[in-house]
Amino acid sequence: MSKAKFSIDNYKRIIESFRKEGYEIVPLDNNFFEIKEKYSKIIFIRHDIDYNLKAGRLFSEIDKELGIKSCFCLRVHTQVYNLLSKEGLEFIKSIKSNRHIVGLHFEILNRVKMVDRNIVVSSIKRDTKLLEDITGIKRIRVFSWHNVSVLDDDMKHLVYESYLPYINAYSLTSYGIKYYSDSNHRYSVEEWLFLSKKAPDKLHLLFHPFQWIHNSSSMREVLANEWENFIKKFEDENLISNHIFKKLFPDGYEKVRYEEFLRPLLSKEKRRI
Numbered sequence: 001m002s003k004a005k006f007s008i009d010n011y012k013r014i015i016e017s018f019r020k021e022g023y024e025i026v027p028l029d030n031n032f033f034e035i036k037e038k039y040s041k042i043i044f045i046r047h048d049i050d051y052n053l054k055a056g057r058l059f060s061e062i063d064k065e066l067g068i069k070s071c072f073c074l075r076v077h078t079q080v081y082n083l084l085s086k087e088g089l090e091f092i093k094s095i096k097s098n099r100h101i102v103g104l105h106f107e108i109l110n111r112v113k114m115v116d117r118n119i120v121v122s123s124i125k126r127d128t129k130l131l132e133d134i135t136g137i138k139r140i141r142v143f144s145w146h147n148v149s150v151l152d153d154d155m156k157h158l159v160y161e162s163y164l165p166y167i168n169a170y171s172l173t174s175y176g177i178k179y180y181s182d183s184n185h186r187y188s189v190e191e192w193l194f195l196s197k198k199a200p201d202k203l204h205l206l207f208h209p210f211q212w213i214h215n216s217s218s219m220r221e222v223l224a225n226e227w228e229n230f231i232k233k234f235e236d237e238n239l240i241s242n243h244i245f246k247k248l249f250p251d252g253y254e255k256v257r258y259e260e261f262l263r264p265l266l267s268k269e270k271r272r273i
């Protein structure tokens with residue numbers, strides 16, 4: 001039997017399945033310490049927005065439909081999206097009107113030298129303040145680290161430390177909250193459904209919206225779709241207004257060129273990864 005795809009419908013099934021098991025689903029928020037004791041079965045839910053604001057906005061609406069509020073952690077230093085673009089402002093508007101929570105998706109700019117805890121603290125302060133100014137949301141105190149796996153070994157301990165009053169999503173395990181994430185499709189849909197029936201009572205779950213919107217069977221398919229989106233977005237927003245590019249490609253780059261470009265990512269020879 002073929003495995004279930006990573007789709008919006010299956011994301012909804014997973015959430016419903018946890019809920020059927022009696023979990024109260026809440027966003028990771030500034031009230032973490034009070035609320036963690038309030039329910040016997042509780043899920044702190046979080047969405048990290050790595051690349052795709054459209055996917056984030058879609059999840060803002062899906063979670064609203066499901067009747068849950070989530071915590072959306074946003075990057076401020078990425079070049080792949082801009083929170084002050086039209087798309088970004090629409091996303092923030094949706095987050096606010098659906099009463100979700102905003103957190104910082106924290107990234108290290110200087111990976112090699114940044115081993116000092118004080119620098120981490122001042123960066124968190126600076127970036128949350130920036131996010132508050134961009135979104136108009138007050139007291140953003142939740143943050144999650146982006147791409148922990150690329151950090152140097154001598155920095156890894158910083159990822160799990162407490163930075164109160166800022167709530168480090170990766171420190172939740174030290175309060176007895178078990179963490180599960182969908183990073184790189186590490187669990188299949190079937191495993192998530194199984195997990196919903198067997199998991200401990202207090203959970204912290206991370207779902208990346210971009211991994212669920214492509215109706216895909218593998219992470220490679222997701223990455224190929226995302227890559228195509230990056231290029232098309234860049235083309236639509238920038239190149240198409242250049243008259244030389246427009247003369248050459250009045251409708252943008254042809255589909256066949258994308259297929260050619262993405263072929264190595266989807267090639268059968270590399271199927272084992």
Ligand SMILES: [Zn+2]
Binds near residue numbers: 048
């Ligand atoms: Zn991330």
